[in-house]
Amino acid sequence: MSDVSSKQIVNETQRRRRELLNKLPSDCVVVIPASREVVRSRDTHFAFRQDSDFFYLTGIQEPNAVLVLAPSHKYQELLFVLPKDPLQEVWHGRRLGCEQAQALSGVDRAYELDQLEPQLLQILNGQQSLYFAFDQHPEHEAMLRRLCKQLADTPKRAKTAPQALCDIRPLLHQMRLIKSPFEQQQMRTAADISAQGMIRAMEITQPGRYEYQIAAELEYVFKWAGAAGPAYGIICGGGENACILHYTENSAPLRDGDLLLIDAGAEYAGYAGDISRTFPVNGVFSQAQRDVYELVLRAQEAVLAAIKPGSSLPELTNIYLRELTIGLLELGVLSGNLTDNLASQACRKYLIHGLGHWLGLDVHDVGYYDEQGTPTKFVAGMVFTVEPGLYFAPDDDSVPAQYRGIGVRIEDDILVTATGYENLTASVPKQIDDIEALMAAAQAKREAKREASSLDQASSLRQNMTEVG
Ligand SMILES: [Mn+2]
Structure with missing residues (x-):
């Protein structure tokens, strides 16, 4: 390994x-x-x-x-x-x-x-x-x-x-907190194995499968690729289970029309990967799912664009809150004007967790986020996650009905470099078109296989009949 x-x-x-x-x-x-x-x-x-x-x-x-x-x-x-x-x-x-x-x-x-x-x-x-x-x-x-x-x-x-x-x-x-070139290389491998697992999870997800089956496949890919195993309890939440942040029961069947939120990473040579993706169980986003997903993705992209040495987590969080507030007003989840909503940080009701955390030997890695009130400035060699999320509780009357029970999180592992950043988990699709295409290709492959095996069965049946006859 x-x-x-x-x-x-x-x-x-x-x-x-x-x-x-x-x-x-x-x-x-x-x-x-x-x-x-x-x-x-x-x-x-x-x-x-x-x-x-x-x-x-x-x-x-x-x-x-x-x-x-x-x-x-x-x-x-x-x-x-x-x-x-x-x-x-x-x-x-x-x-x-x-x-x-x-x-x-x-x-x-x-x-x-x-x-x-x-x-x-x-x-x-x-x-x-x-x-x-x-x-x-x-x-x-x-x-x-x-x-x-x-x-x-x-x-x-x-x-x-x-x-x-x-x-x-x-x-x-x-x-x-600051990863040496040697550590960066180990973390690239941890991230890469984590990415392989997540892509495989997208490929095998379909209605009727269970959350634990998808989690088992992730663990299989991690270990097969040389990782010690998952770096933390795999979170595999279908439908409204996505709204439970540390959902690790992974016991429910996956339903047609639901989203599946997976948060999982491999531990390789001691270092953690940590990826979240949210995708439709049946391979195609509904309009409501698309609305929420695109908003979270837009927020993540806005945050990523601002990462460079010298930036800091509070600075990125402001960009994040601003993007989400604008989007939530558009979706009709928030009402009123932008200035008031930004001032009251009304969007936080639907975020629950922070924008991200340091990543390294521990998945929530060590290192200060601020020192005596001064936020830690990014320097080359730091690795942290950018994981915006939106969670609409199934019973929250304040949210338009079509969005209730939808939880979306998108998380990548980001290495700060001298000139900007390197996304260590960029190989896992996150654009809607790319996710749908990947899942459609996997579905087509499954169907072709099913057809081939039924043809096989039919021909061996004919063979047997000839022999008997
Ligand atoms: Mn994380």
């Missing part, structure tokens, strides 16, 4: 660790734990998902490991991992062990996990500050507090505990 060499990963994670250390004082210690296995039922576990911060700094998938960065220690980068254990590995899968963990991550030294506490006690002694993601890893936090107390309680032996406990996340997450 991997299109990159382990050498590249080592170079990349090494560079990230150095960059982080360069931002920190030299008398500090940083502790970054990996995820642990989580019980799903009795003695079985959920599929393992590595902690994004740990993965960003090590590239290693193993559970229970701990990364320690200590700029003034003789080894600046230490990794603690589960010991090799033939019996455990036969039952539960391979473990890297120290040697491989060190080679794959490029850290200075790897130890077995039972060395973590004694080593940390030494490393923490005399250092000024401890950087950690507090309130996120309760067991590690308890261990660190115990070690600090132990150091503080033994003044006679001239030991001192770190005086400052600091949150590592602000620094680390601002780094993660």
Whole structure:
């Protein structure tokens, strides 16, 4: 599945660790734990998902490991991992062990996990500050507090505990917000696999199929293409289920005349894709569906046209709200004049969620949207989603009857470049004509296949009769 060499990963994670250390004082210690296995039922576990911060700094998938960065220690980068254990590995899968963990991550030294506490006690002694993601890893936090107390309680032996406990996340997450060329390449692949899944979903959708069947096909395409699976719970909502934002039941049959809203993305090499498309179950938009869809699409296109280094999410949101307000007045959903409606942001009743979010190792990725009230300005290397939506509740009397129960969302993954942007998910059709053409072609193919197989049946029937006769 991997299109990159382990050498590249080592170079990349090494560079990230150095960059982080360069931002920190030299008398500090940083502790970054990996995820642990989580019980799903009795003695079985959920599929393992590595902690994004740990993965960003090590590239290693193993559970229970701990990364320690200590700029003034003789080894600046230490990794603690589960010991090799033939019996455990036969039952539960391979473990890297120290040697491989060190080679794959490029850290200075790897130890077995039972060395973590004694080593940390030494490393923490005399250092000024401890950087950690507090309130996120309760067991590690308890261990660190115990070690600090132990150091503080033994003044006679001239030991001192770190005086400052600091949150590592602000620094680390601002780094993660800007994707390196290496990450951009991984995210292109994640987006591309996500796009393949969405196109396939459009091809197989037809009345009578179930939401879960379409979701299963997406997951199949993702995994077949080398992704770990969906990056988040697939949302596959037919008809008014589209108006439930995080609808993941995916249990209903798809009805002729309804729209289907899908929000799904693949996770590839740790990175998330995140695409939404809305299309007619029977392959052809009704007039009412077309009205709403075209408005959402127009809003998305207006927003995309404004993306470049220096622009910001609030600026794009204003463009978005303006386009939607104009459109909703045209559709008769809103009444009154444009100025008043813009001032009151009356359209927000039908949007529910924001325009988009950062995208990366986490689907709702880390990074500030503003700092002390100043919106984050876009710079090359940031990736975010643009996902305008309109949702008209089925029982909302304030909305013209033909629009009730319609929910539309269109979402693409956008990489900010030096001169503008790159739409990583542009290959999934979103113009009405293109969607209808794609679905019509798939339908024609199905019919041709059905005809061919009935011809086959007829000829084998004739054959059998000849033989019998
Ligand atoms: Mn999204």
